[in-house]
Amino acid sequence: MTVAQEFTASQTSAADAVTTAGQLPPLRLPLPTAAFARCDRRESGCQKRAGEAASAPPQDESALAWYRWLAGHHLAVGVWRLQLDHLAVLLEPHCSPSAAVAAMRSIAVLYDSYSALLLYSGSCAPEAYSAVIRSRMKARHAAFSGTWAREYERISLLLAELGRGTDDRLKNAMRFNRLVHMSVGRRLVPNGKSLLRESGGVPGTTTDADRDRFDEFFLISREAVCRHVLAAVLVDRVTLVLDDIARVPLDIEYDNDAVRRFQTDVPSHLATLVGAVGTWKVL
Ligand code: HEM
Ligand SMILES: [Zn+2]
Incomplete structure (x- = not known):
């Protein structure tokens, strides 16, 4: 039996473990092109309506792999939503030079948080990835793809609108993010091929059905919530993730030294994310 077969056989049913342990409630947020719901925080106590709290990460290896994949993606969507707000400021026709510097810095810092989340999401063994994660995505659609993420698609669009007007700090954060993504x-x-490529698909041909499929798979529910509710949920989930990596730290042999070293900084980039969410919700 190969290591992969042994691993699969030892998981009596990976799908069962996935559905019974480490449940995460849906991430509720508006479409990236829609504004947040208006509310008066003091009167409505909106944060109490943040919904069901997420449960702590499970211990079982496959269930933990799935939990990290889902929680990491939820937080990445949150990071992208914050970046979109800063990009909107940057693209305002009368954005002052000082506001532009601040917005670009915030976007760069958030790219580092996204890089930390890539390492967290993809921290399981390759065998668990194949048995628990890739197989479930493939079962949902043969060409299942990260390019279907609505928020990321919009970021790419706005960054293209911004053209060459990005500073070195942001360029470096984006470059490092690509390196982390490729390393993961x-x-x-091992053959590095995404499901999209493997099935002969072409990036850039995304349909609304694909975008809906991505949301549905990752338990992302498009709802008119206010930004305080999203902020409360994100802080709650980052806290769970920080507890998780304090218990089972990220210590993986990546083929790139900078990526390997960056694992030590993951907790601090996630703590920075908590601060960024706090600032963003009162913008
Ligand atoms: C760890 C969590 C991951 C997240 C959050 C993620 C997210 C994304 C996103 C948003 C995109 C579209 C934008 C872009 O090109 O950057 C993308 C594209 C891509 N991802 Fe990932 N990804 C992850 C893991 C992986 C893994 C494990 C692979 C292994 C094959 C992979 C391979 C690719 C490839 C090759 C593309 C380019 C489009 C394509 O050729 O399909 N990603 N990913
Ligand atoms: Zn509110």
Whole structure:
């Protein structure tokens, strides 16, 4: 039996573990092109309506792999939503030079948080990735793809609108993010091919049905919530993730030294995310 077969056989049913342990409630937020719901925080006590709290991460290896994949993606969507707000400021026709510097810095800092989340999401063994995560995405759709993420698609659009007007700090954060993404991809999928490529698909041909499929798979529910509710949920989930990596730290042999070292900084980038959410919700 190969290691992968042994691993699969030892998980009596990976799908069962996935559905019984470490449940995460849906991430509720508006479409990236829609504004947050208006509310008066003091009168409505809106944060109490943040919904069901997420449960702590499970211990079982496959269930933990799934939990990290889902929680990491929820937080990445949150990060992208924050970045979109800063990009909107940057693209305002009368954005002052000092506001532009501040917005670009915030977007760069959030790219580092996204890089930390890539390492967290993809921190399982390659065998668990294949048995628990890739197989479930493939079962949902043969070409299942990260390019279907609505928020990320919009970020790419706004960054293209911004053109060459990005500073070095932001360029470096984006470059490092690509390196982390590729390193995670190479470790989890040795041939490096995404499901999209493997099934002969072409990036950039996303349909609304694909975008809905991504939301549905990752338990993302498009709802008219206010920004305080989203902020409360994000802080709650980052706290769970920080507890999780304090218990089972990220210590993976990546083929790139900078990526390997960055694992030590993951908790501090996630703590920074809590601060960024706090500032953003009162913008
Ligand atoms: C760890 C969590 C991951 C997240 C949050 C994520 C997210 C994304 C997103 C948003 C995109 C579209 C934008 C872009 O090109 O950056 C994308 C594209 C891509 N991802 Fe990931 N990804 C993850 C893991 C992986 C893994 C494990 C692989 C392994 C094959 C992979 C391979 C790719 C490839 C090759 C693309 C380019 C489009 C394509 O060729 O399909 N990603 N990913
Ligand atoms: Zn509110």
